[in-house]
Amino acid sequence: MQLSTRKVLDRSFSGLGMVSIVLVTCSLVVFLAPIVWKGFQAFCFRGTIEYRRVMLDQFDRGNAARIEKEADRARAARQPLYDMLEQFEEQLKQDRSLRRKYRRPLRELKMRITGLLGPAPGEPQRVLIREQYGQTRWDRARVKLQDVLYKVSYDYSDPSVPGIKVQTPRAEDFKGTSLESLFAYLEEHVEEMLQPRRTVYWRFLFDKSMDAHFFGGIWPEMLGTLYLTLGAILFAVPTGVISAIYLVEYAGQGRLIGLLRTCISTLAGVPSIVFGLFGLAFFINAVHVSESKSVLAGSLTLAVLILPVVIRASEEAIRAVPLTYKEAALSLGAGKWRTIITVVLPAALPGILTGIVISMGRAAGETAPIIFTAAVSVGQPLAVLDTLSQPTPALPWNIYNLATEHEAVDEIRHVQYGMVLTLVGLVLLLNLGAIFLRARISRKLKG
Amino acid sequence: MTKAVSNLIRKPKVLAEDVSERQEEGLPSHVQAEAFSVFYGSNEAVKKVSFGTPTGLVTAIIGPSGCGKSTFLRAINRMNDLIPHCTTGGKLIFDDVSIYGPQIDVVSLRRRVGMVFQKPNPFPKTIYDNVAYGPRLHGVKNKRELDEIVEQALHRAALWDEVSDRLSQNALGLSGGQQQRLCIARALAVDPEILLMDEPTSALDPRSTSRIEDLIAELRGRYTIIIVTHNMQQAARVSDFTAFLYEGNLIEFGKTLQLFQNPSEKQTEDYITGRFG
Numbered sequence: 099m100q101l102s103t104r105k106v107l108d109r110s111f112s113g114l115g116m117v118s119i120v121l122v123t124c125s126l127v128v129f130l131a132p133i134v135w136k137g138f139q140a141f142c143f144r145g146t147i148e149y150r151r152v153m154l155d156q157f158d159r160g161n162a163a164r165i166e167k168e169a170d171r172a173r174a175a176r177q178p179l180y181d182m183l184e185q186f187e188e189q190l191k192q193d194r195s196l197r198r199k200y201r202r203p204l205r206e207l208k209m210r211i212t213g214l215l216g217p218a219p220g221e222p223q224r225v226l227i228r229e230q231y232g233q234t235r236w237d238r239a240r241v242k243l244q245d246v247l248y249k250v251s252y253d254y255s256d257p258s259v260p261g262i263k264v265q266t267p268r269a270e271d272f273k274g275t276s277l278e279s280l281f282a283y284l285e286e287h288v289e290e291m292l293q294p295r296r297t298v299y300w301r302f303l304f305d306k307s308m309d310a311h312f313f314g315g316i317w318p319e320m321l322g323t324l325y326l327t328l329g330a331i332l333f334a335v336p337t338g339v340i341s342a343i344y345l346v347e348y349a350g351q352g353r354l355i356g357l358l359r360t361c362i363s364t365l366a367g368v369p370s371i372v373f374g375l376f377g378l379a380f381f382i383n384a385v386h387v388s389e390s391k392s393v394l395a396g397s398l399t400l401a402v403l404i405l406p407v408v409i410r411a412s413e414e415a416i417r418a419v420p421l422t423y424k425e426a427a428l429s430l431g432a433g434k435w436r437t438i439i440t441v442v443l444p445a446a447l448p449g450i451l452t453g454i455v456i457s458m459g460r461a462a463g464e465t466a467p468i469i470f471t472a473a474v475s476v477g478q479p480l481a482v483l484d485t486l487s488q489p490t491p492a493l494p495w496n497i498y499n500l501a502t503e504h505e506a507v508d509e510i511r512h513v514q515y516g517m518v519l520t521l522v523g524l525v526l527l528l529n530l531g532a533i534f535l536r537a538r539i540s541r542k543l544k545g
Numbered sequence: 546m547t548k549a550v551s552n553l554i555r556k557p558k559v560l561a562e563d564v565s566e567r568q569e570e571g572l573p574s575h576v577q578a579e580a581f582s583v584f585y586g587s588n589e590a591v592k593k594v595s596f597g598t599p600t601g602l603v604t605a606i607i608g609p610s611g612c613g614k615s616t617f618l619r620a621i622n623r624m625n626d627l628i629p630h631c632t633t634g635g636k637l638i639f640d641d642v643s644i645y646g647p648q649i650d651v652v653s654l655r656r657r658v659g660m661v662f663q664k665p666n667p668f669p670k671t672i673y674d675n676v677a678y679g680p681r682l683h684g685v686k687n688k689r690e691l692d693e694i695v696e697q698a699l700h701r702a703a704l705w706d707e708v709s710d711r712l713s714q715n716a717l718g719l720s721g722g723q724q725q726r727l728c729i730a731r732a733l734a735v736d737p738e739i740l741l742m743d744e745p746t747s748a749l750d751p752r753s754t755s756r757i758e759d760l761i762a763e764l765r766g767r768y769t770i771i772i773v774t775h776n777m778q779q780a781a782r783v784s785d786f787t788a789f790l791y792e793g794n795l796i797e798f799g800k801t802l803q804l805f806q807n808p809s810e811k812q813t814e815d816y817i818t819g820r821f822g
Contacts, residue, residue: 421627422666426728429622430679430735431656440678445669543669544717 130522137519139237140512145297147172148216149234152313156227157305168293173219175290179280180218183208186277203271207246210268211284214242215291228312228506235512236294243288247281302516310476310504311496311513318479320520322393322490323462325480326472327528329397330404330461335454337401338408342450343438345409346416366406371466373403378470393485396472396492403467404457411453415446448540455532459525465494475499493521575600575739575769576621580635583616583625590616593635594795596788603761603770605784605801607777609816613793614773615663618741620644621771622658623651639739656683659732659768660741664748665724667716667731672708675716675727679735694734702730703760722753729760733768740764742772746779758783777817781805789813 147168153159186204190197208218216232217224224230233239249268252261269281284291305315349355377399381387387395419442427437443450465473473495480488500507500514507514574597583591591613598604606614616625623644625631637644644654656679667675676695677685685691695712699705704726708719716727725745732740742761746754761770761783774780780787781801788798789810797804797813808814 420666422662422664423668425624425627425660425662426666426668426731427678428627429624429655429660429662430682430731431652432678432682433652436682440682441668542715544715 133515133518133522136512136515137522140516140519141300141302142296142298143512144236144294145299146232146234146236146239146292146294148232148292149297152227152231152234156308156313172291172293175287176215179211179284179287179291182277182280182283183211183218186275189276200272200275203268204277207268207271207277210242210246214239214246214288227309228509233292234313236292238509239288239292239294243285246284303520306479307476307491311500311510312506316493316496316513316517316520318477319491319493319496319517320524321479322473322477322492323494323521323524325393325485325490326396326400326468326492327458327462329393329485330400331454331458333398333401334404334408334457334461338405338453339412339443339450341405341409342412342416343443346413347434347438347442362406362409366410369466370403370464371469373399374467374470376402377467382471388487391470391472391474391489392487393472393480393490394487396468396490397485399467399471400461400464403464404461407457407460408450408453411456412446412450415449415453416442418449419445445543448536448543451532451536451539455529455536458528458532462525462528463494463521465498468492468495475503493517493524497521573600574598575639576771577638578617578635579638581617581620581637582634583613583620584632584634585628586630590793591620591790592793594788594790594793596795596798598769598771599786600769601766602785603765603772603783604786604788605780606771606773606788606790607775607780607816608790610775611792612790614790615743617790618743618771618773619660621739621741622655622660624660626651656735657737658739658741659735659737661725661728661732661743661745663744665721665728667719667724667727669715669717671713672716672719672727673712676730676734679731683735698730698734699727701733701764702726703756703763704730720753722749722756725749725753725757726760729757733764737768739769739771742770744773744775746774746776754779777805789816791816 147165150160150165151169154162154165183204186200190200190204212218212232214233217230233242247268248265249271251264251266253264254261256262267281269278272278272280299315302315303320304317306317307319308314345355345359349358377395381395381398382390382392387398423441423445424437427441428434432440472489473492474489475491475496477489477491480490497514497517500510500517504510577597578594580593580595581591582589582593594617606617608614619625620633620637621639621644625633633645639654639658642649668678670678673695676698677691680691680694685694696705696709699708704723707723708727716724719727725748729740729745746757749757758779761772764770765785772780772784784801786799787801787804789796789804789812791812797808797810799809804813805817808817
């Protein structure tokens with residue numbers, strides 16, 4: 099081959115490499131940017147006076163006097179609105195035909211306004227906490243404001259396309275009445291009514307959730323995920339490493355051992371939902387590690403799930419330890435077991451840690467195995483001993499739960515994104531910790 | 546390096562003559578092979594060799610690659626046990642006990658028979674921990690005692706002056722020659738009776754090689770040393786006795802000076818004059 103051809107080939111290969119790196123980076127950014135940006139909004143947003151009232155009432159946080167003053171100002175701004183409504187209702191009471199015409203639109207309007215600002219003064223106390231307050235976040239309030247100002251209907255006149263969304267100003271419903279001016283007033287004074295302010299809610303991570311995640315944070319979920327992950331590692335690592343030692347150092351090449359190796363490889367490919375059902379059937383129904391779902395049962399199930407990866411990685415790492423280390427230890431009179439403990443395992447540790455890192459991320463993020471064995475959608479943060487018998491919420495399960503089963507998921511998307519970001523961050527943090535540890539050990543080994 | 550030692554190294558004859566003058570025939574053997582064979586499966590790598598390595602002296606085993614010299618050496622501390630399907634025949638006696646007999650305790654055998662390998666193989670631990678590995682293994686826990694053993698072993702391996710101020714650094718940071726001397730120190734730290742050296746300088750540069758050879762000369766007398774080498778000058782420089790192996794057979798065994806100057810076998814002569822091998 100000619101030199102020039104070789105050079106061209108060489109250059110095109112490095113170009114190809116660059117292109118693929120750029121592509122990977124781009125897709126990573128495209129994938130991560132929304133997660134980070136939207137998740138970030140769970141922590142940093144413009145909070146309204148309602149948010150501050152929730153914090154004061156439910157979590158006993160904030161300067162009560164100041165919040166009361168702000169609330170007074172908000173109430174003052176809202177009062178004309180409620181006055182207008184009351185005046186209109188008086189009119190309806192006196193005129194039957196008017197009443198017939200405006201009863202339903204008025205009821206809907208009042209419902210929408212309650213959705214935005216919370217219950218009107220003088221209304222009876224609601225049971226659900228979420229109904230006791232107006233919108234706590236300015237971004238959500240803007241959406242609710244649209245609901246007040248506009249009616250949404252669908253136009254089905256053209257049968258060949260799906261219904262077309264039509265927004266009509268709600269003001270048209272009340273044309274010619276005293277209420278017509280309410281909409282302009284509301285639009286103009288909504289900021290005064292809600293008093294939005296820049297808010298940093300870092301305690302989102304460490305607050306318990308309130309009223310099915312409507313308010314508060316995700317501490318029980320985070321703690322649950324940590325328990326489950328660490329529990330899985332606790333069970334899987336000793337078992338996995340000891341199995342790997344046996345497979346490399348003691349097991350021969352027999353047919354049974356070959357079968358065992360095949361089984362381990364196969365185990366790595368079993369769908370995680372199967373592990374979940376296995377965990378339910380075996381750990382809970384057959385062995386009775388706990389009465390019902392528990393962190394213990396979930397950890398054990400996750401441990402079985404990650405076991406093949408731990409075994410494989412440890413096996414490779416142990417196999418990669420140079421024979422000369424073993425020879426040196428043996429020639430000094432070390433027994434086989436002492437050689438493994440004092441020389442082989444320390445040298446294999448970075449490789450074993452790599453396996454642990456990978457499986458830790460997997461265990462933290464798995465949903466299916468914990469559905470039947472450990473996860474509940476709402477729960478308290480558990481004490482360490484309670485993990486033996488109590489189920490727990492956990493980030494992956496609650497993300498799924500919010501996405502599929504929560505009755506008002508649209509209202510609390512930010513919580514869901516906050517959970518996603520936290521889960522990603524948590525896995526990253528666990529990995530970084532393990533990577534740091536591995537780097538330190540490698541440095542110590544390399545000298 | 547003492548003057549006497551440097552003389553020995555430059556003039557190998559002096560060493561050999563010195564031995565032949567002091568030692569009579571029929572020296573006590575530390576390791577005695579009697580029709581000893583090693584098989585890899587059905588392949589006989591060492592074929593019924595019989596010779597003894599004299600106590601306290603240096604015995605070199607030379608021969609071309611694949612002649613079974615390393616196999617023989619590794620049979621002495623049973624390192625061949627690591628190789629599957631490796632079996633032995635005949636007898637190999639160490640201090641009146643058969644190495645492959647039923648009474649042998651392999652761990653205590655290896656404690657008494659130290660080994661230095663072809664490539665320096667310090668553990669990826671600190672210099673101190675490398676040397677202290679053996680003593681710790683055999684139950685020395687006292688810190689002061691350990692310190693003493695480590696220092697003494699490093700002194701004997703002529704490494705103390707170079708590493709005394711960095712005992713807690715990783716051994717892999719040392720140069721190749723230093724690493725090999727560290728391995729010697731590690732082997733000496735368990736106070737063995739025999740030191741097996743499997744081509745200890747083949748991975749080292751000439752300077753480091755000459756330092757190791759100096760060291761062998763210094764250790765001579767205190768330990769029985771058996772060294773495998775395919776550097777014939779080295780064998781001539783450092784050893785008192787030499788065994789020449791070819792294709793698993795012992796061709797000739799005798800005093801080094803005699804074997805190199807006046808070999809009794811044609812094959813030996815051909816090999817040491819470089820006609821083959």
